[in-house]
Amino acid sequence: MRSAKDDSTTRARIRDAAILLIGQKGFAATSARAVAAEAGVSAGLVIHHFGGMRQLKTACDDFIITEVARRKTGMSEGDVTASLNEWYSDLDAYQPWLNYLSRLFTDDSDAGAELFDRIVTMTAGMLEDGVSSQQMRPSTDAHARALLLVTHSLGTLILQSHIARSLDTARFSLESLSRMGNAALEIYTDGLYVDSGVLNASRDAASVAHQHQAEKGQGSGPTL
């Protein structure tokens, strides 16, 4: 169930300790000494192996990004969604990685930006396939739709602690994943509104060339 790169070298232990702590507290709140203690080594060794805290951070970024883009079996090598599903299926083992991944998108690093864009591109491709195979409805703004779906997915990743608390389950529990997934599928299948009143109102408002910005904002209602 573990990854093939499960090496037990000291360097790997330090890297894993850093991923754990950065995922929990964030990079700025993670000291070299704390990483060393977690890995059971001295502080100097952390710097000796990575050259510095900044390099350790990028090493962790690279590791996580490589892992998120890797699939053991079959599939195309860049399938990020499949990787995340695999991670979701063995939550205890992968939770530190999921935590780190969240941080990657919220402290706006270059690595996080590249990964985000790659996921958007991949999602756009999946939507294209879905539309051309007539399983999904086309959008008037395919790029925005892909971006929206990625935002929704990563939003549930980043806000996992709030979701778990609100549902009174553990983080990334099967129950919360199932309930949130079904709620999403309901909307993705039947929509939320019974008719297209709100959508039309929004399009009308937009075509009047936003005289009053506030109006459009209010019109979006639950969209926020």
Place this chain on the structure above:
Amino acid sequence: MRSAKDDSTTRARIRDAAILLIGQKGFAATSARAVAAEAGVSAGLVIHHFGGMRQLKTACDDFIITEVARRKTGMSEGDVTASLNEWYSDLDAYQPWLNYLSRLFTDDSDAGAELFDRIVTMTAGMLEDGVSSQQMRPSTDAHARALLLVTHSLGTLILQSHIARSLDTARFSLESLSRMGNAALEIYTDGLYVDSGVLNASRDAASVAHQHQAEKGQGSGPTL
């Protein structure tokens, strides 16, 4: 266009400087001296007015939460969504507050948790109203649906920098808000899938009592 609490006391200047910097870099990466420099005062004065950095943080939390729950005109006093729409309509002025708000939800503070739960409760009420007035479709899991919509909304808030980059606009630009809002309304109105095949498959998989967790994960497809 400014808030009524636009006081120019030194204490308020320090608090605003802290909100700006914490919103930009995060609390752990914001020093008392940096806040002091931004406010144009000495470092000691920051501590003198707030008693310490931790108290300054909670003062900022309280300020933001009070502001987000406050409406100048008319509406019920706890309307968070309306406040956010107001903020969205004057983006240059409110951007520091939006940044700080994002941090509130990502460094899992108690204040952020309380605000999140309040937004969920409020959204659940809006959904109830929408259903009972026959404007929205009912859900088999109303709580999960409210939680999902809040997650989506706050996701677009937290991931704003990625959204702006992907759309090649400024953060919280009108163009990006409009495109993302319409993409969301499309899905909320017509759904994403042309039929209920995926939804049914997911429900079938769930009823088999998750023998293989991986299957359900895969079944959710673009839901991630």
Place this chain on the structure above:
DNA sequence: ACGATAACTGAACGATCGTTTAGTTTGTTG
């Protein structure tokens, strides 16, 4: 005008930060 009170500064304190350095242990290779 004057004492009291609050606002405010600049220097200093101890703690902790990332990093360096010197020296020790460990492992490999002849």
Place this chain on the structure above:
DNA sequence: CAACAAACTAAACGATCGTTCAGTTATCGT
């Protein structure tokens, strides 16, 4: 076993952290 390289530790360095403190400036009621 000798010799060299890598792994590793403990101590120390300078920088910066939050906070304290002594002293100065401004504010204000009487």
